[in-house]
Amino acid sequence: MLPNHHYSNWLEIDLTAIANNVRQCLQRTGVAVMAVVKANAYGHGLVPVARAAMGAGASWCGVARIDEALELRQGGVEGPILVLGATPIARMDEAVAAQVSMAVWEADQVDGAQSAAARVGQRARLHLKVDTGMTRLGIEPAGAVDLARRIAETQGIDFEGVFTHFARADETDPHPTEIQESLFREILDGMHASGLRPRLIHAANSAAGLTRPSACFDMVRVGIAMYGLNPSRDCPLPPGFRPALSWKAALTQVRRTPRGRGVSYGHVYITTGEELIGVAPVGYGDGYRRVSGNRVLVGGRVVPVVGRVCMDQIMLQLDAVPEARPGDEVVLIGEQGGQRITVDDLAECWGTFNYEVVCGLSARVTRLYDGGSGLLSE
Numbered sequence: 559m560l561p562n563h564h565y566s567n568w569l570e571i572d573l574t575a576i577a578n579n580v581r582q583c584l585q586r587t588g589v590a591v592m593a594v595v596k597a598n599a600y601g602h603g604l605v606p607v608a609r610a611a612m613g614a615g616a617s618w619c620g621v622a623r624i625d626e627a628l629e630l631r632q633g634g635v636e637g638p639i640l641v642l643g644a645t646p647i648a649r650m651d652e653a654v655a656a657q658v659s660m661a662v663w664e665a666d667q668v669d670g671a672q673s674a675a676a677r678v679g680q681r682a683r684l685h686l687k688v689d690t691g692m693t694r695l696g697i698e699p700a701g702a703v704d705l706a707r708r709i710a711e712t713q714g715i716d717f718e719g720v721f722t723h724f725a726r727a728d729e730t731d732p733h734p735t736e737i738q739e740s741l742f743r744e745i746l747d748g749m750h751a752s753g754l755r756p757r758l759i760h761a762a763n764s765a766a767g768l769t770r771p772s773a774c775f776d777m778v779r780v781g782i783a784m785y786g787l788n789p790s791r792d793c794p795l796p797p798g799f800r801p802a803l804s805w806k807a808a809l810t811q812v813r814r815t816p817r818g819r820g821v822s823y824g825h826v827y828i829t830t831g832e833e834l835i836g837v838a839p840v841g842y843g844d845g846y847r848r849v850s851g852n853r854v855l856v857g858g859r860v861v862p863v864v865g866r867v868c869m870d871q872i873m874l875q876l877d878a879v880p881e882a883r884p885g886d887e888v889v890l891i892g893e894q895g896g897q898r899i900t901v902d903d904l905a906e907c908w909g910t911f912n913y914e915v916v917c918g919l920s921a922r923v924t925r926l927y928d929g930g931s932g933l934l935s936e
């Protein structure tokens with residue numbers, strides 16, 4: 559019996575696909591790769607993905623929050639880590655002690671990092687974040703050179719990097735990204751003119767890394783492409799990338815149901831004849847959305863989810879699979895018998911995009927890792 563039969567529903571994460579996708583990014587861009595593993599590695603599992611990415615040649619890990627960085631350290635990830643979001647000043651000691659690099663965009667943060675470095679007795683590593691048009695985090699371009707000088711001249715601080723983030727690199731029109739890139743270059747020129755040369759310049763996410771060689775600078779910060787998912791409809795992955803995640807469940811019950819039976823809460827589905835109805839132990843508590851129109855694979859065929867999605871279960875209309883039995887594999891994302899349901903398919907059904915689908919996979923779903931030598935539970 560396969561190990562997956564121990565679980566109601568589970569994710570199979572192919573770490574060889576993660577490694578392959580990192581190598582694709584290295585080859586295509588020719589620069590260093592930061593593996594962006596925030597939000598539990600887009601649902602794929604923080605530590606296993608980070609280890610696989612670093613093993614395949616990524617040189618940095620990028621996270622959103624200090625807690626994610628510390629979890630990586632606890633998991634044995636020793637390479638450079640950048641917290642891309644705001645590190646609370648009250649927690650800068652922890653970042654410095656763990657040799658975690660921080661993004662900053664205000665003088666107060668630089669002062670906080672200096673104090674933390676003095677208390678801990680180690681250097682603080684900072685990346686200046688410049689807002690060139692995303693209007694999220696970062697210093698306005700006008701103040702960037704002055705803050706860069708302050709970082710460079712402050713005792714106890716390593717001025718490791720300068721970066722920005724693109725708002726529209728996944729669209730067909732390159733113009734908005736061109737504007738951001740040229741603004742970023744002006745700021746870099748201003749720094750160079752003042753003798754300021756941080757080691758690492760970085761700007762590109764997956765979409766920019768794959769489509770704009772000029773925006774790659776010293777490093778690309780790759781999230782979605784590393785997971786083998788398309789940056790957007792207008793910016794699909796080139797050939798050579800592979801999706802890393804499948805989502806599966808095992809049927810728990812299959813039965814013939816007479817005509818006129820209401821199925822699940824609210825009886826929004828009523829059988830129109832004798833129907834074969836199956837139950838799969840996955841629901842919105844696992845991150846499966848409570849919308850109509852969901853489809854899954856059973857016995858190599860596409861079958862509809864009928865009635866409302868419950869917290870822990872869904873009901874399937876199995877007339878197309880008369881041989882279905884309890885224990886049979888149900889595929890929510892992935893391949894079965896030559897059929898396939900992609901993360902993009904599910905995103906379309908749910909009225910969202912692929913990033914949100916994988917980030918919404920609940921912590922309670924067991925992740926099984928296949929690094930090429932069989933499935934291993936985390």
Ligand SMILES: *Cc1c(COP(=O)(O)O)cnc(C)c1O
Pocket residue numbers: 594596642723762763764765779780781782783789
């Ligand atoms: C999330 C994030 C990335 C990765 O973006 P993808 O589109 O997933 O490649 C890169 N940089 C920053 C600052 C981010 O927040």
